[in-house]
Amino acid sequence: MSALNRLDMRNISIAFGEFAALTRVDFTVEGHSVHALTGANGAGKSTLMSVLSGAHSDYSGDILLDGEPVAIRTPRDAKRLGIHLVQQEVDVALVPQLSVAENILLDRLAEPGVGYRWREIRRQANTLLAQLDVQIDINQPVERCTLAEKQQILLARALSHHCRFLILDEPTAPLDQHESERLFAVVRRLQASGIGVVFISHRIHELKAICDRLTVLRDGRLIESGPMAALSGEQIVEKMLGHVLTDIYPPRREKQPQPLLLAVEGLHDDKLLQEISLRLHKGEILGIAGLAGAGKTELCKALFGASRSRIARGELHGKAWRPRSPHDSVSQRMALVPEERRKEGIFIDESVAMNLSVSADDSFSRWSLFGHRQAWRWAEEIIQKLNVRTTGPAQTLRRLSGGNQQKVAIGKWLRNNADVLIFDEPTKEVDIKAKTDLFSLIDSLARDGKGIIYASGEFSELVGLCDRICVLWDGRIVAEMEAKEATEETLLLYSTGGTPA
Ligand SMILES: Nc1ncnc2c1ncn2[C@@H]1O[C@H](COP(=O)(O)OP(=O)(O)OP(=O)(O)O)[C@@H](O)[C@H]1O
Ligand SMILES: [Mg+2]
Numbered sequence: 159m160s161a162l163n164r165l166d167m168r169n170i171s172i173a174f175g176e177f178a179a180l181t182r183v184d185f186t187v188e189g190h191s192v193h194a195l196t197g198a199n200g201a202g203k204s205t206l207m208s209v210l211s212g213a214h215s216d217y218s219g220d221i222l223l224d225g226e227p228v229a230i231r232t233p234r235d236a237k238r239l240g241i242h243l244v245q246q247e248v249d250v251a252l253v254p255q256l257s258v259a260e261n262i263l264l265d266r267l268a269e270p271g272v273g274y275r276w277r278e279i280r281r282q283a284n285t286l287l288a289q290l291d292v293q294i295d296i297n298q299p300v301e302r303c304t305l306a307e308k309q310q311i312l313l314a315r316a317l318s319h320h321c322r323f324l325i326l327d328e329p330t331a332p333l334d335q336h337e338s339e340r341l342f343a344v345v346r347r348l349q350a351s352g353i354g355v356v357f358i359s360h361r362i363h364e365l366k367a368i369c370d371r372l373t374v375l376r377d378g379r380l381i382e383s384g385p386m387a388a389l390s391g392e393q394i395v396e397k398m399l400g401h402v403l404t405d406i407y408p409p410r411r412e413k414q415p416q417p418l419l420l421a422v423e424g425l426h427d428d429k430l431l432q433e434i435s436l437r438l439h440k441g442e443i444l445g446i447a448g449l450a451g452a453g454k455t456e457l458c459k460a461l462f463g464a465s466r467s468r469i470a471r472g473e474l475h476g477k478a479w480r481p482r483s484p485h486d487s488v489s490q491r492m493a494l495v496p497e498e499r500r501k502e503g504i505f506i507d508e509s510v511a512m513n514l515s516v517s518a519d520d521s522f523s524r525w526s527l528f529g530h531r532q533a534w535r536w537a538e539e540i541i542q543k544l545n546v547r548t549t550g551p552a553q554t555l556r557r558l559s560g561g562n563q564q565k566v567a568i569g570k571w572l573r574n575n576a577d578v579l580i581f582d583e584p585t586k587e588v589d590i591k592a593k594t595d596l597f598s599l600i601d602s603l604a605r606d607g608k609g610i611i612y613a614s615g616e617f618s619e620l621v622g623l624c625d626r627i628c629v630l631w632d633g634r635i636v637a638e639m640e641a642k643e644a645t646e647e648t649l650l651l652y653s654t655g656g657t658p659a
Contacts, residue, residue, distance in 0.1 A: 162224055163189025163354060165241070165323055170209055170219035174557065177549065179205045180378045182219070187323060187354040187371075192345060194369035194386060195358045198398050198589040199561030200547030201375040203358050204246055207325045211243035212236035237265070240322030244329060246358075246560045246587070247500065248308040254301035259283035261300050262314045286314040290344050305332035305498065306450055313344075324348060325356040328560065330364060331587045334450040334615040335650065342368045360561070360589050362391045374398055399591055406594050407622035408601035410642070416440040417476075419609040420578050422461065424470030430456050430633035431467065438578065438609040443600065445624035445641065446613035447649045452630040454613040455497050458582040461611070462494040463487045475577070493576035497583045499567035504555060506563075511537040511551035514570050540569035545595055561587045568596065579603060580611040585619060597623050617646040617653075631655050 167185040171178070180202045187193045195203050209217050215231040222228065223239055230236050236243075245251050252261050260267060262283045283296045292310045300308065309332055316324055326345075330338045345355055345368055357369055365372065366386065374382040374397040382389070382397045389397070396402050416439040425434040430453045438444050448454045460467035463481035472480045474490055481487065484494070496502045504513055515533035537551035544565040548558055555563055564587050571579075581600070585593045600623065604610055614620055620627050620641065627644050629637040629652040637652040651658065 163322060163352060164222075164224055165210070165354065166220075166222040166225075167206070167210060168220045168222065170206065170217055170221075172205060172209060172214060172217040178378055180209070180217070183375065183378070183380045184383070185210075185373055185380070186383075187356050189322065189352045189354045190349060191371055192349050192355045192357055192369045194365040194372040195356055195375070196360070196362075196365060196372070196394065196398060197375035197381075198547075199565070199587075199592055200559040201398070202378040203375060204327055204559060205378075206375070207243060207327055207356060207358070210236065210323075211241055211325060237319060240320050241325070242316035242319060242321050242323070243325040244309065244312045244316055244327060246327040246331075248305065248312055248332075249501065251312055252300050252308055255299055257297050258294050258300055258303065258307075258311055259296040261311050262286055262296075263318055264315060266318065282318065283314070286317055289317060290314055291340055304450070306334075306337055309333070313341075317348075321348075321353055323354045323356070325358075327358045328360070328587055329357070330359055330361065335617075336449060336654075338364065360587065362394055362590075365394075366391065376400060395590055398589070403590060403594065406590070406597065408598050411441070411601070411605060411625070413625060414441075416442065416607075418473065419475065420461075420479075421471075421473040422469055423472070425457075425460060425467055426469075427456060427460055427465065427467040431460060432633050434633075434635055436628055436635065438611060440577075440607045440609055441604050442626065443604050443610040443612055443624045445620035445627035446611060446630055447615070447617060447620050447627055447653055448613070448630035449615055449653050452653060453633040454615070454630055455582055456633070457630065458494060458496070458580045458611070458613050462492060462580055464494065464496075488576075491575070491577040492580070493571050493578070494580045495568050495571040495582060495584055497586070499564060504563065504567045504570070506556045507554055509552050509554055510541070510546070510548055510558070510566055513555055513566050514540055514551075514573065516570065536573060540566070540572070543595065543599060544569055545592055561589055561592065564588055565592060572599075576608070578609045578611070580613070582613045583615065584612070585614070585616060593619075617649040620644070620649065621646060629653050 165187050170180055170183045172180045183206060197203055208214060212230050212233040212235045220227055221230050228239060259280050263279050280296055287294060290310055290313060294307050309329055329341060349355055359365055369386050372386045418437060419440050420438040423435045426432055446454050459465040461481055463483045463486055469480050511533050514537045534551055546565045547562050568584055584596060600610055612624055621644050624641040627639055627641050628635045629649060631653055
């Protein structure tokens with residue numbers, strides 16, 4: 159019966175002050191199905207799902223469960239009805255000092271009258287993680303977990319309840335291709351068991367792979383809702399943006415011999431990285447390909463001096479050099495856009511302008527703001543260049559959507575007029591238009607003679623954007639190739655430790 163296990167949102171509107179975040183949006187999810195929810199950064203996806211999960215009490219419109227009106231005004235209401243959300247910003251839902259097991263069963267522990275029975279908690283946590291086919295040490299504190307693990311912990315928590323509807327807000331953003339595949343298998347299993355899943359993502363190929371229905375929002379309004387198969391990837395992008403997007407990548411730059419900018423030989427760290435050697439020329443975009451755990455982030459941090467490493471030989475701007483500290487790197491005109499941008503050096507309760515005006519160096523050490531007018535102008539420039547959706551430079555970061563926070567976090571690192579820029583997974587949570595803007599920005603930096611290191615698990619981006627690509631596997635560079643000779647398949651093969659037949 160189609161009337162069973164069906165959740166309808168009708169005419170949902172919500173405003174934050176003057177700003178209408180959602181205007182009369184309808185949304186339906188049914189059991190046994192995976193429903194894609196997509197739209198550009200700031201379209202209203204997270205807001206719509208936070209309404210459904212009881213985060214807001216001040217929306218208008220109706221929610222019906224199996225045709226009957228239900229009141230969802232608090233998280234408790236939603237949970238009681240079997241609606242569970244795995245947030246986009248995983249950290250806000252976790253208690254960093256508590257163990258993995260406690261975080262998974264946090265809601266249980268918070269119930270009055272439930273004693274801590276450790277053995278039982280651990281057993282349940284292990285069972286839930288086994289269902290997800292992941293292995294995490296359940297005794298370690300969550301603060302030591304990777305982003306991917308944190309997301310899996312929240313998923314396990316959702317499944318610890320009687321779950322009829324599961325909302326996953328950009329669950330694959332911290333996952334690599336293999337981890338994403340594993341998550342898809344779990345999602346399919348949940349779907350088969352009757353759960354209705356809402357899946358938010360900016361990666362259209364993922365939505366195509368696992369969703370059977372699709373809803374597109376734009377500027378807080380419903381643009382499209384229907385079967386996934388009815389629209390092609392290009393058509394979905396067009397619905398999201400309101401216009402066609404043709405060239406995602408900038409045209410290839412002519413390769414000319416350029417002076418060496420940075421060279422590293424024999425880099426090691428104490429944990430993972432071994433015998434890393436690489437060379438970066440002026441005007442070059444060097445890709446670092448790798449799956450999660452391959453060492454991309456470790457390498458970026460080591461090069462920037464943000465983690466300890468040893469090198470046999472190094473050169474920067476034609477002089478002997480070795481990574482020392484972030485402070486030293488900034489003074490040598492290097493910049494790092496770190497992967498965990500929300501954790502490293504953004505101030506969530508400060509304005510966009512303030513966030514963009516604290517220099518990269520300062521977020522590691524001291525503060526020094528540049529003049530107010532200058533800060534404002536810079537903020538406006540970045541807002542425009544990266545298409546940040548905000549009411550203006552004065553808006554606090556907390557009020558921005560997840561993807562727009564990411565853009566601000568990227569923007570702040572671009573101020574330092576660096577010659578060597580290191581990007582660690584810069585397109586995470588960023589919509590396709592913003593990706594295109596970012597690629598053209600990186601391309602123009604390269605045209606200006608800067609050297610770019612671009613670390614990513616998105617192999618299509620590496621192939622589309624870079625000049626040369628090094629593949630990392632298990633802390634070592636296992637292959638190096640010209641980007642025009644690389645394909646996603648070869649990158650995947652090398653990054654799983656394989657060699658071409
Ligand atoms: N508490 C708030 N106060 C003011 N504005 C808000 C608040 N929460 C969200 N917004 C605004 O509502 C709009 C929709 O935000 P939302 O987080 O739903 O976008 P999203 O579609 O999830 O985007 P993303 O892909 O970047 O995650 C954004 O413009 C955001 O700035
Ligand atoms: Mg969001």
